[in-house]
Amino acid sequence: MKLVVNGTAREVEPRAGQCLRTLLRETSHVEVKKGCDSGDCGACTVLVEGSPVHSCLYPALRAADREVTTVAGLGTAEDLSPLQQRFVDAAGFQCGFCTAGMVVTASALDDDQRADLAEHLKGNLCRCTGYRSIRDAVTADAVEPLPRSGAVGERVAAPAARRVVTGTEPYALDLTGDPADGAVPPTAPLHLAVLRSPHAHARITAVDASAARALPGVHLVLTHEDVPAVLFSTGRHENRLDDPDDTLVLDPVLRHRGQRVAAAVAETPALAERALGLLAVEYEPLPAVLDAEAALEPGAPLVHGDKDAAASRIADPQRNLVAELHGGVGDVEEALARAEFTVGGTYRTARVSHVALETHSAVSWLDDGGRLVVRSSTQVPFLVRDELARVLGLERERVRVLAPRVGGGFGGKQEMLVEDLVALATLRTGRPVQHETTRAEALSALPTRHPFRVAVRLGAGRDGVLTALAVDVLVDAGAYGNHSPGVMFHGCHESVATYRVPNKRVDARAAYTHTQPSGAFRGYGLGQVVFAIESALDDLARELGMDPFELRRRNVVVPGDPFVVTSLPQDGSEGDDGLRYGSYGLDQCLDLVQEALGRGGEPAPAGPSWRVGTGMALSMIATTPPRGHFADARARLLADGTWELSVGTAEFGNGTTTVLTQIGVQALATSAERVRLRQSDTDAVRHDTGAFGSAGSVVAGKALLVACERLADRVREVGAQLLGAQPHEVALGPEGVRCGAASVPLAAVHAECVRRTGSGPSADGGDDAALRSVAFDVQGFRVAVDVDSGQVRILRSVHAVDAGTVLNPVQLRGQVEGGVAQGIGSALFEQVRAGADGAGAETTLREYYVPRLDDVPETEVLFADTCDTIGPLGAKSMSEAPYNPVAPALANAVRDAVGVRLRELPMTADRVWRACRP
């Protein structure tokens, strides 16, 4: 049939059951994205004869002889459409994976539809921005242009902005580059599909793969008999010993529904799926434990009873105990017994899926030198490289991992979830192999946020001064321990350390269950524990008759106070983990939110069933993870007088690329057009721990700043010599080195340096994050609650952050808005439910509801005025933290409105309604 895309016709032969999206991507229109493949997210929206359609739902055959327009047909990076320009100027994206569909949909709206945007964008999901900037891009009267270049502290667009809004910025499986550049496979890849466990707990007793292997077009079938007998963890950390070694690439024991059983590699995804259907697998079902409390009971079915505790670093595999933490100061029991006021309660949080719009995906191949190359959607290319080498028995130098722009991460890509399979398949077949997980796999088989049960007890005097704080925490690790020790430690650390209390107690355990594994997710456990503590504090304020802001002011730590109780997690005792008050703006944040919450906002809906209330909560976070987060950076002056900056950290919508470019622009006195940033490639620099723990801007940023400053010195020195001046007499500028009226172009400085030393000027920088600071967030809400339906309507949302020097106000605002939106999702809607047999009920984004534009109010974002002594240029990290205080602030507002305390997330309308019943 004839397919006409963006005005160009070609002959194609679609398969009968093919959808338009895959046909477009197969014909190199990779600007069309796959976010859900079920018509729910809108990332694949294209115009057919001018009408927007979800191309994943549109039979390819129906596009015959019709005009199809993709986002790349609306404008080009060099010549943006006015709407694309508005998305650039409004910073209407973060990771950018939803943007193609967002722009195409918005391009088709008329004035009436734009005026009713909540309805007309409900079929377009964005997981990063919180939608405010998208709304501005689509509906604002005028959008102020966002400069393409600027120094630190200025409003600057993301360097990739023009490519993102035209769909031309490549993601992991957008294999459009020139293979000669080494970033895409030399030939079209084979496709890998995974057979997943139908049982919560079972042993594979037999696998017959002969029919699958005999199917023409099938190149490889992997079962548990075909993989290295090397235990590892999918969770990745700087120190690989942080996570228990409890996972095999393919394991004969299945410990949760959805666990990998086998993999097939074939010419097409359909053939790979057919091969899986031909596998004859016999299972011996085993008793399963699906609940963390039950898992710790004597006699519970064991999840990893076969493991050696010391070798796998599992606290007690014979009790399903992944890790535990106990610590305290003073005597909590006595303090509680003596306290004039006590409150307590047990709080529960849900299993929450990241829903990064780009699902986990990777493609691998062998380069000319026979080296294994893996191109992956990962936050941690270096850590994946190291672990791949270990599992596959390769020298580290024999493996390269690179990450193009990542379509959302939120911690979910601080894991090795697809790379091991494609790498093994490439090694076995010698061929490029790709694996793209489905949304159903991501929702029901891949790691989620850890569900927590937190029992909290507080004691205080009549003056509101806390005398006791105790938490008892149970963490559901799921079937594998990836990130569970870290999430447990971190969740109990800054949350408990936020308050100055003489008697504190922390008891925490993480338990294996036969459920979907839990993993890293924005906030890394803090949000769960903060939900409990901040809710209890709200109850305490009510008991005391004290303003909740005032109660916090009386009890929060201030510079000079130690961080108690679990500052050195290894042994639960105190010690120096490098945490310092590099700056302190919590007091300002409290004042800012209290003032702003009193004004503005939407009116409550009319009717006698609506109740109005306000609530607030705060949280503290360390600016980087403990025990070392490393970044190397290199800066070079190129022969043409432009700059090349190399870092290891990945861009997944967190905006580090923007900030790092700003740092380079400032330190090298240049403009963004003259800077090229190489990033997230194990070939780019020696090492980078990765883009997690909010480290992207502050750790890699500090390393890059050092490299750029050293390079600037070197260039000035050579330039001064060329000018016959002293280094202190010359200044670096965009064009060259200048001394008074005389100047020498940068290209000449480069040439001179080559002449003298044999190479152009370059300098390295590094940072180890040995010292860490603390950042603060305060969230306030005013809500209306309909006691008849249980619906919660947010009337006013205010969030103040203490992020030190603001490196880019547009971007920081976006990070905060996005964190608040994710917090609202966790607080009101999101939950992956495991049924009685361990099966997940939510396999599409219809069933797993993430906030739409209508669900996210505009949040007023306020910045404390501080300057950090530890972070680069006075800045502190701020990308995961805004999530943490959102749920308790909402719960406190709901409590204020309806007089009932909700202790379980999400506070869905049915739960709120039930709580309001007499």
Added chain:
Amino acid sequence: MDLTTVEAILPVRDRAALAGAHRGAADTALLAGGTWLFSVPQPHLRALVDLTALGWEPFEVDEQGLRIAATCPIGALADVPFAPDWAARPLFRQCTRALLASFKVRAVATVGGNVCTALPAGAMTSLTSALDGVAELWPREGGVRRLPVAELVTGDGRTALAPGEVLRAVRLPARALRARTAFRRLSRARLGRSAALVVGRREQGGAFALTVTASTPRPVVLRHAAVPAARELVAQVEAAVEDGPGWFEDVHGDLDWRRASTLRFAAEVVEELS
């Protein structure tokens, strides 16, 4: 998503071809908009019979009322030339927007597809059953069978369609279209999937009907010669559901909440139409 096991899409241009292609085999499905079919894996399917080539007029208005073709896109209902006295007009927009699916999906998804998918939250089932819609069915052996939509949908994902039988159209009587309607909907998020959807209808002659969908696995319709007392109707709804299909619960909301809201809505509908 790609339906990887489908080997053929068979366009049919007349009823004979349709009967020949659609014999009720488990591996064959009817394709109209395709928005549900392509949204979930269909590993059992080998062939899709494409109804769109039949060229059915999306809607026809006559003195008897409105006839909506099964292949009428949901979004096209906005273009129906409503008679000035068709007071039920707002219900079309309310039910269209009750769908979780975006306007882009609704422009392609069809009224018949929504009804025959038979999801409890299927808003076209709500609309057509609330307006006394009668399905025109094409049995495979020929002729026409008529069945109220409220009886066509028999449960969550289940219909009264015989193997090989095709929904041709839904006819809405002018009597119902001239009625005043009251609409209530419950969902966790304001624009989320319906958890309860209640429509009241008061005809010019006084007759009253209440239709419950989304909180029950199939439509539950209660009729009265005049608007009943709220208390009486609520008790009747409760009995009709609990003696009948029971309340429905899924990931979009718990049963007790849906039940209580449905009963509250019934009372509110009475109040609005009294």
